[in-house]
Amino acid sequence: MNKSSEFLINEYHRRKLNSPGLTNAQFADILGIPSSRLSDYINGRRIMTLPIAKQVVKGLNLDIVDDFEHLKTLIESDRNKRKTLLPETQLKEDEFSVICDWYHFAILALITTKNFRLDAHWIGERINIPVDVAAAAIERLVRLGLIEVNGGEVVATQKNLETTHNIPSESLRRSHKQSLVQVIDNLDRVPTDLRDVTSITFPMNRKKIPEAKRLIRNFRRKMAGLLGQGPKNEVYNLNVQLFPVTKVTK
Template identity: 35%
Template sequence: MEITVKNLLLTELAKRQTRNSSYSLRAFARDLNIGVTTLSDVLADKRSLSKTNLQKVMERLLVSPLEKEKLWSDYKDQASRPEVDDRTYLDEMTFRLIADWHYIAILNLAKIKDNQATPAWIAERLGIKKSEAEEALERLLSLNLVKKTRGRMTRTTTPIATSRDIPSAAIRKHHSQNLQLAEASLHRDPVHTREFGSITMPVNPEKLPQAKELLTKTRKKIADLLEDGAVTEVYTLSFQLFPITKLSDTSTSSK
């Protein structure tokens, strides 16, 4: 059998379940000291282990020096590859239907284990009107972005993404609402539950494409970190990078 993280995990899980038929994936994740979602995704080939989690797995499975060398080699090879885009891209017309912030929030509430597929529960969690929650839930169901299973919401898509660097009224609306939500959080929520920061700097405009790509990759890494383990809340991460000087060249800009 080829030496891979997945194969080692499956082999060890099978051994433990042979000794104890009630031994679960959650128990295995606990014993490995990694999130059960992470473990499930690795076994389903949806993601790779981070450097930290790989180290934990190797220590707890007592892998041999040969196996460790192979796993580290695979990790370095994986890290050097272009990132696979596993998002679901929505066209402008579809995103326009769910551009309001609470639609995306509901999609993420669906990833919380003990969620309830009821407008009352959604409204309570998001602080919106029950009628808004009802309309949004019905629309997400009709678009097949979520489904109801035993009274719970189940998300049917990978993370949602839209076009980039293309003028869009729907996307502008969504970002505008997120900025308003951020301002409300700034004045409402305890400082230990949020993080606001900024830096003002002189900028070389030619470096902006590289900076935007770096921000995109950073968002993905932070999302992977925060979604690991038992999720109970829904957060929005926003980076604000914008000019505060009047741009000297606006020939290619659009509103």
């Protein structure tokens, strides 16, 4: 599946969560393109041009700078993929996708839960992503050696993902945005006894930021260790945000 196709499918699926009656034709109207062309983009028959990509980002009310740069990177990746099918090129694209899209790590975590099934329909239902996106993600994780299938048993290899190329900063920012959007999308769906969303605003000494990052990193690891004890039946995402409210000056 093309990277830009996954982008469109994910955006359509996310909007359908809030508007279950959303049709492909209506989504195409939001993007400002004919529904037949949307079908071509999603099915990989055509690759978006950059003017169309900018129009799509605008229609989706996404960030015209960061999100456009991310989509531009995906389109360039799709174009390069058509030029060469070398295995090393495929692996670099796989690494890029795993870093950028949250659901890859969610699948790796899901593997350790009770009654896991390596089935795209089951995985898509469990972490709320389209079936074809789930199938593409599974294939990607296998190619990278992050998942191994032995005699019907599926294991996450715990292999470290060492990227062989620079991940554009706008793509990493998009990954962070995805985590924040998930919180917003699920705020009204997840009961309060199954989540915790709190905040605190305080004055601080900016010179303490490196120490604060270290404490937050240690806290994340300890929390993951605590919640990972015993039988695992769900996958959670812990977000800790430390950012300025005041206008930052150097």
